[in-house]
Amino acid sequence: SQKIEQNSEALNIQEGxxxxxxxxxxxxxxxxxxxxxxxxxxxxxxxxxxxENEKEKRKERLKVTFDTTLKQSxxxxxxxxxxxxxxxxxxxGGYNNNDMRFGAGTRLTVKP
Amino acid sequence: xxxxxxTPSNKVTEKGKYVExxxxxxxGHTALYWYRQSLGQGPEFLIYFQGxxxxxxxxxxxxxxxAVRPEGSVSTLKIQRxxxxxxxxxxxxxxxxxxxxxPLHFGNGTRLTVT
Numbered sequence: 714s715q716k717i718e719q720n721s722e723a724l725n726i727q728e729g730x731x732x733x734x735x736x737x738x739x740x741x742x743x744x745x746x747x748x749x750x751x752x753x754x755x756x757x758x759x760x761x762x763x764x765e766n767e768k769e770k771r772k773e774r775l776k777v778t779f780d781t782t783l784k785q786s787x788x789x790x791x792x793x794x795x796x797x798x799x800x801x802x803x804x805x806g807g808y809n810n811n812d813m814r815f816g817a818g819t820r821l822t823v824k825p
Numbered sequence: 826x827x828x829x830x831x832t833p834s835n836k837v838t839e840k841g842k843y844v845e846x847x848x849x850x851x852x853g854h855t856a857l858y859w860y861r862q863s864l865g866q867g868p869e870f871l872i873y874f875q876g877x878x879x880x881x882x883x884x885x886x887x888x889x890x891x892a893v894r895p896e897g898s899v900s901t902l903k904i905q906r907x908x909x910x911x912x913x914x915x916x917x918x919x920x921x922x923x924x925x926x927x928p929l930h931f932g933n934g935t936r937l938t939v940t
C-alpha cells in the first residue's frame with residue numbers, strides 16, 4: 714500500500730540553526746510534492762511546490778529537494794526562528810488526478 | 826480577499842445523529858477538497874470535486890459519508906448515523922485549478938465531537 718512517512722514526530726533545534734525535515738514515500742510515483750505549515754487549531758498553509766523533474770526549490774529561508782530515486786524530499790529552514798515553530802506536512806500528488814495525500818507531519822520547535 | 830470559510834467551527838452531536846458541515850471556497854476556485862484530521866495525524870483525503878462533480882470520492886470511509894457541491898461553489902459534507910469514531914477535525918480546501926498546478930487553500934476546519 715502507498716505510504717508517506719515523515720521520519721520524526723518532533724524535532725527540537727536551537728534558534729539560528731538549520732532545521733531539516735524528511736518525507737519518504739513507498740509504492741508511489743508522485744508527479745509533484747508540496748509542503749505545508751500547520752499551527753494549532755488552524756488549517757495547513759501552503760509553503761512550496763516541487764515537481765518530479767525539479768531537484769530543488771527555494772523560497773527565502775526555505776529549501777526543498779526532491780529525489781525520485783531515493784523516494785525522498787528534504788525540507789530545510791535556514792536561520793531558524795522561534796516563529797518557525799509549527800507542524801510541517803508533506804503532501805504528494807499523482808499524474809492523472811489532482812487528489813493529494815498527506816504525511817502525518819513533523820512538529821518543529823525552535824528554542825530561543 | 827476572503828479565504829476558505831467553514832461552518833460551524835465546532836459541532837457536538839450525539840451518536841446516531843445526522844450532521845452537515847459546510848464549506849465556502851475562495852471565489853473562482855474550481856477544485857474543492859475535503860479532508861479529515863485526527864489528533865497527531867496528517868489530513869486524510871476524503872473527496873475531491875472539480876466543478877460540480879466528484880472527481881474522486883475514494884477516501885470516503887463508508888456510505889454514511891456523502892458530499893455535494895451542486896453549483897460548483899459551496900460544498901456540504903453530510904454524515905449519517907454518526908459514530909464516536911467520526912470525531913475529528915474536518916478540513917476543506919480549495920484550489921484554483923487542482924493541486925497539481927496550484928496550492929490548496931485550507932479553512933480552519935470544523936471540529937466534530939460525537940458523544
